[in-house]
Amino acid sequence: xxxxxxxxxxxxxxxxxxxxxxxxxxxxxxxxxxxxxxxxxxxxxxxxxxxxxxxxxxxxxxxxxxxxxxxxxxxxxxxxxxxxxxxxxxxxxxxxxxxxxxxxxxxxxxxxxxxxxxxxxxxxxxxxxxxxxxxxxxxxxxxxxxxxxxxxxxxxxxxxxxxxxxxxxxxxxxxxxxxxxxxxxxxxxxxxxxxxxxxxxxxxxxxxxxxxxxxxxxxxxxxxxxxxxxxxxxxxxxxxxxxxxxxxxxxxxxxxxxxxxxxxxxxxxxxxxxxxxxxxxxxxxxxxxxxxxxxxxxxxxxxxxxxxxxxxxxxxxxxxxxxxxxxxxxxxxxxxxxxxxxxxxxxxxxxxxxxxxxxxxxxxxxxxxxxxxxxxxxxxxxxxxxxxxxxxxxxxxxxxxxxxxxxxxxxxxxxxxxxxxxxxxxxxxxxxxxxxxx
Numbered sequence: 001x002x003x004x005x006x007x008x009x010x011x012x013x014x015x016x017x018x019x020x021x022x023x024x025x026x027x028x029x030x031x032x033x034x035x036x037x038x039x040x041x042x043x044x045x046x047x048x049x050x051x052x053x054x055x056x057x058x059x060x061x062x063x064x065x066x067x068x069x070x071x072x073x074x075x076x077x078x079x080x081x082x083x084x085x086x087x088x089x090x091x092x093x094x095x096x097x098x099x100x101x102x103x104x105x106x107x108x109x110x111x112x113x114x115x116x117x118x119x120x121x122x123x124x125x126x127x128x129x130x131x132x133x134x135x136x137x138x139x140x141x142x143x144x145x146x147x148x149x150x151x152x153x154x155x156x157x158x159x160x161x162x163x164x165x166x167x168x169x170x171x172x173x174x175x176x177x178x179x180x181x182x183x184x185x186x187x188x189x190x191x192x193x194x195x196x197x198x199x200x201x202x203x204x205x206x207x208x209x210x211x212x213x214x215x216x217x218x219x220x221x222x223x224x225x226x227x228x229x230x231x232x233x234x235x236x237x238x239x240x241x242x243x244x245x246x247x248x249x250x251x252x253x254x255x256x257x258x259x260x261x262x263x264x265x266x267x268x269x270x271x272x273x274x275x276x277x278x279x280x281x282x283x284x285x286x287x288x289x290x291x292x293x294x295x296x297x298x299x300x301x302x303x304x305x306x307x308x309x310x311x312x313x314x315x316x317x318x319x320x321x322x323x324x325x326x327x328x329x330x331x332x333x334x335x336x337x338x339x340x341x342x343x344x345x346x347x348x349x350x351x352x353x354x355x356x357x358x359x360x361x362x363x364x365x366x367x368x369x370x371x372x373x374x375x376x377x378x379x380x381x382x383x384x385x386x387x388x389x390x391x392x393x394x395x396x397x398x399x400x401x402x403x404x405x406x407x408x409x410x411x412x413x414x415x416x417x418x419x420x421x422x423x424x425x426x427x428x429x430x431x432x433x434x435x436x437x438x
Contacts (some may be wrong), residue, residue: 165414221255226364234264352424
């Protein structure tokens with residue numbers, strides 16, 4: 001059935017009807033603007049506007065000189081998948097299960113009552129704990145909310161303030177879920193290079209001058225590189241952001257309870273829209289889908305409307321469990337052990353890599369070690385897999401897959417010293433073999 005209509009809305013509607021019926025499938029090319037305008041007897045601007053609306057709605061995508069095509073559902077890389085056989089898993093990005101508390105025991109403890117529709121969306125005791133926790137780092141008025149994890153909070157905050165096609169400044173390389181969030185919601189990424197001190201100020205300035213309407217930053221234990229902001233770098237980023245007070249600033253402090261580094265805030269006091277997000281999955285358990293959010297009043301109101309009681313609130317059972325765990329001195333001791341263990345294990349890996357002539361320029365925080373190589377990372381990953389080791393190639397963590405091709409990410413959270421020594425030897429052998437082959 002040919003595309004029909006005389007207005008932009010009618011033309012876009014005709015295309016959407018054909019997508020819904022299956023007549024137009026993902027990858028199908030739409031007619032050139034000039035040709036369709038002539039066929040329908042309308043102005044070229046009318047067709048161009050129709051196509052723009054289709055792109056904004058996520059129905060189509062533009063490919064420059066390649067024209068406009070029907071969009072497919074993005075195929076996104078995810079954490080914790082793709083490990084097959086009996087390979088040693090240094091790819092998953094998971095915390096050590098032995099360093100996570102007993103969620104079921106927490107759920108059974110304390111005073112939990114089955115909530116009914118209409119109760120407050122946030123557990124009062126958890127809210128009080130969160131306000132005290134955030135108050136140590138935030139010296140301006142804020143409200144606290146609970147979301148279904150850091151990714152959920154970030155996505156809802158972006159959707160509350162932005163529209164499809166808006167530019168968002170993000171780290172490069174970047175957290176896998178952040179890449180997925182931007183792709184699925186139709187935001188355009190403005191990648192900002194990360195070095196050993198975190199997001200680079202000149203890159204952030206360039207992104208903001210290019211029109212970025214939001215910034216998403218990981219202040220410590222950045223995934224995949226493990227970098228954390230220094231006090232000096234955070235101050236430099238605040239100075240850049242101070243010139244753009246209307247830009248939404250989201251800080252994803254996902255490793256807060258077990259980070260070996262201090263938290264340095266990048267949000268200036270003049271920023272109108274901001275949020276600090278602290279999820280619990282890395283230190284209470286990935287299945288405890290919950291994040292604590294501190295935000296300015298307006299952002300909190302918009303987020304609250306999307307997490308209202310009776311419809312989309314976070315399970316009060318999950319909130320009860322998190323509250324019990326966060327208030328438990330035994331869990332605090334477990335977090336101390338986890339902090340030391342994760343730092344020790346990444347240090348072991350770096351030590352053995354150094355002994356094999358492979359340098360990691362900084363001591364990372366978090367669950368992963370980022371290794372830059374001078375050969376193709378995908379070839380390294382494949383060769384390691386053949387030797388029984390699973391790691392992730394660096395290009396997966398880039399918005400542009402043609403970048404970071406000489407890097408791999410190694411999850412060190414469960415690494416033993418014998419494994420660290422053996423892996424370093426295997427990686428060195430693989431690198432030498434690939435260099436020789438090329």
